[in-house]
Amino acid sequence: MFLSITETTVVCAVGDKYIGCIILSDVLKDDASDTVKALKELNIKNIQILSGDKQSIVTIFANKLGITQAYGDLLPEGKVEHIERLKEEKGNQIAFVGDGMNDAPVLALSDVGIAMGGLGSDAAIETADVVIQTDQPSKVATAIKVGRCTRRIIWQNVLLAFGVKLLVLILGASGIATLWEAVFADVGVTLIAIMNAVRIQKMIK
Numbered sequence: 001m002f003l004s005i006t007e008t009t010v011v012c013a014v015g016d017k018y019i020g021c022i023i024l025s026d027v028l029k030d031d032a033s034d035t036v037k038a039l040k041e042l043n044i045k046n047i048q049i050l051s052g053d054k055q056s057i058v059t060i061f062a063n064k065l066g067i068t069q070a071y072g073d074l075l076p077e078g079k080v081e082h083i084e085r086l087k088e089e090k091g092n093q094i095a096f097v098g099d100g101m102n103d104a105p106v107l108a109l110s111d112v113g114i115a116m117g118g119l120g121s122d123a124a125i126e127t128a129d130v131v132i133q134t135d136q137p138s139k140v141a142t143a144i145k146v147g148r149c150t151r152r153i154i155w156q157n158v159l160l161a162f163g164v165k166l167l168v169l170i171l172g173a174s175g176i177a178t179l180w181e182a183v184f185a186d187v188g189v190t191l192i193a194i195m196n197a198v199r200i201q202k203m204i205k
Contacts, residue, residue: 049069
């Protein structure tokens with residue numbers, strides 16, 4: 001009678017007498033679909049699901065999310081082996097998102113381990129490189145956006161500082177630049193770099 005049931009089934013009995021069963025079903029987080037969509041927009045090409053749940057359940061959720069590669073019935077060592085195979089492929093950078101104690105080895109193995117801090121186990125949180133405190137998957141996409149923006153701003157500030165200082169140095173050696181140009185190259189560039197970096201805070205909000 002349970003062959004067509006894809007959810008987790010708990011059979012209840014009193015003594016030797018069967019009295020019924022309890023069907024346990026997982027539900028998608030409210031922003032799960034938006035998260036997958038946002039990751040694809042960020043050009044994250046290979047999104048996979050690795051789960052210890054039954055393959056039938058994993059397949060159902062993968063179809064709802066539009067994910068073509070979903071692997072269920074995985075033990076912790078199975079997840080580790082899967083990540084190791086992915087890392088062997090040239091050019092792959094692996095980010096793994098997990099919240100369970102069993103995810104700790106995979107979080108440590110991945111290039112970037114991301115733990116869902118709201119309901120995550122202590123082992124997962126301690127092992128992860130990034131902890132999402134709100135337990136919202138969509139924050140993963142936000143973290144990637146902030147990271148990319150931060151790197152871009154760092155390079156902008158570095159190039160600005162070197163460019164202005166080099167220009168003032170050349171002008172100073174030529175006798176054109178005065179003390180005020182030197183002050184701008186020092187204090188002025190610092191203020192501009194700080195104002196440029198403030199843009200990151202707006203993204204977080």
